[in-house]
Amino acid sequence: MNKEVPVQTWPCSYYLTSERRWVPGRLSLTPTHLRFRSDNADQFLVSFHLSCINEIKKESSSYIFSSITVLEKDQAKHWFSSLQPNRSVVFTVLEHFWREQLLGPGGGQGAASNTSKGKKLINIVSGSQKRMEDTTRVLHHQGEQFDNIMKGLNKIEADMETSDRILSVLESPSWWPFGSSPWKRSAHAPSKENSAGGQNSGKEGVIIIIPIVFSHYPEHNLKPGKLTVLLSALEISDCSFQLLHRYGRQDVDDIKVFTGHEISIRQRFIGKPDIAYRIISAKLPDILPVLEMQYGKKIEFLEEASMFSEKWRSSPAERVSPGWQADSLFLDTIVKSGPCVEGRTEAAVQEQAVCESEAQELRKILMKLKSIALDAESELERQDEALDEINSSADRAVLKIDKQTRRMRKLL
Template structure:
């Protein structure tokens, strides 16, 4: 079957349980699948959908050999070893795409994987609430930092004003001046009024500029810096005036101001590179791989229209048609889907008064025993 262009591939080895040996090859990740192809026979030794993954772990084989294991539905366990650059990078990428596909499958995934189960729908509702809460917490944390900085600045200004007030009182009424008000006091009052007007204007300008820090989009991503292969989980924030790179603890790694972004290279719908060029020193470059990248690309194309560059990899990726229910699991799967669709079609003639009941029955199927067990888990 046609798997499409791989989002990412890594060289490694796969343990063939039936033959009790390791086979060298390449592990690849596509939009909806993970598969391993042998270097020698060019045959697929393992192929499974992201939706069928139950668990991804880093384990050891014979207490020495570090491996990455993937547990598939049906208690089928796949062992991958000798992964390059290392198994942590592969784990971060696979775990990111698996989690995003599990928690918030796109319309494309729904079309390719069929109707989601009741347990999956429940997980989606909880995950969506969690994501909204994380976004709200991030915005509140950012606003809290700004408020703390403002309070520190106000305290320092208040302290300086207290010292200045004492000095002014001593200057205005020194013990040796017998005539009351000093002659230059009127000039100082005029200067103080001008300064207050300037401060008010600056505060107004600062209030207008606060909208520049508004978060437009926030997506989880696997990030690496400088073109190295060390991919780590983090997130990409698209603001009105900048792009921010943060780690899993929301700590700022780097901020690209809008006028500092020189190039955004799109390698695939899920992978981009943001670059800031310098003269006389190395460029600052970050690479982002995310299952949610299409959501951010619509904003990036509007804000950085002239700086977005589509690579040949992206063109090859887009030239491959999106997986559909008719080209996923082979002929047997196709026949099963066709039979299922035929079984759920409405009859051509429906007795009067029974249409509403029939529609309710079709649109809201009863919960099966397996779905009840899944909800219980």
């Protein structure tokens, strides 16, 4: 059985009921378990699955001050006190992961078991993803060519304005007493109306919204909220979707992935403090592949989180991230049976369409496909606007060249 990497660990004391004393140690939280190990001990003194918890509360009494109690389904009650950095931070994180574990399908206990049908689906969707990525790269290269054309046309327009001024001087030189002012602007000044179309009017596609607990640096108190991943931005809001901060795609200077469930996002400034947020969520494995694809060199996976990076994975079996969940009607249709678990007959395994591990991989690929499709849609809208501007700019250039040609012929 693989050891789970702790999401968070906190120094605290645990009340040992059998001996009626407090035991100092560390409380550790993984995506699926809550554990306590006393100082200088090799074994966990307490360890249970998050789905076995009935209630998490903040409590205190004449004997216990500032504690968190955890009630299991078998009515066993656990007391944790002297929590660092403080009780509220620990409670917010525990409650978040407990609720996400209860809401998640199967409690995250399904064991991976590959089926031929699932492999075929993964190969098909992976092939589609590769083709779409290649197409998007070609589309962006085409967009760069359009940008170069626009730069060339802008230079032509600037040159035409210069030649227009020179022709005006030649037509009415300063020493000529009968002409108008040589610097009088012609009535056919270039229209700049179309240049306003360069603003981005494309839609911002929402890729995914996940529940989080977060803190704004240098604060340490964690608060519940939402993280919205858009095509061109990251938005942090409270539970009522009141926007607290928005990172434009170009504003993000670095994203550090500490574990599969904790990241920090930072925007640097000169002369004033950076804007940095610390984010913890049970759903972060869902969006890490999307963030890595969108932000590329700006995202850094630390040692404990390296397994969540696409660069580290080499096969579909290794690319399964724990807790991967996403809303998808397609997957709800193809996943006709529950997760693959031990004890099923070989015939039952063959009958099911897709097992849980393969469904997780398919969900992840579909999420990336959605991000690529939204990116392609935005780029196509931008290129449509660029083509309109290129056409109008080329038409203006042709008219100016014709008019200046006639003016030069009159001067000969």
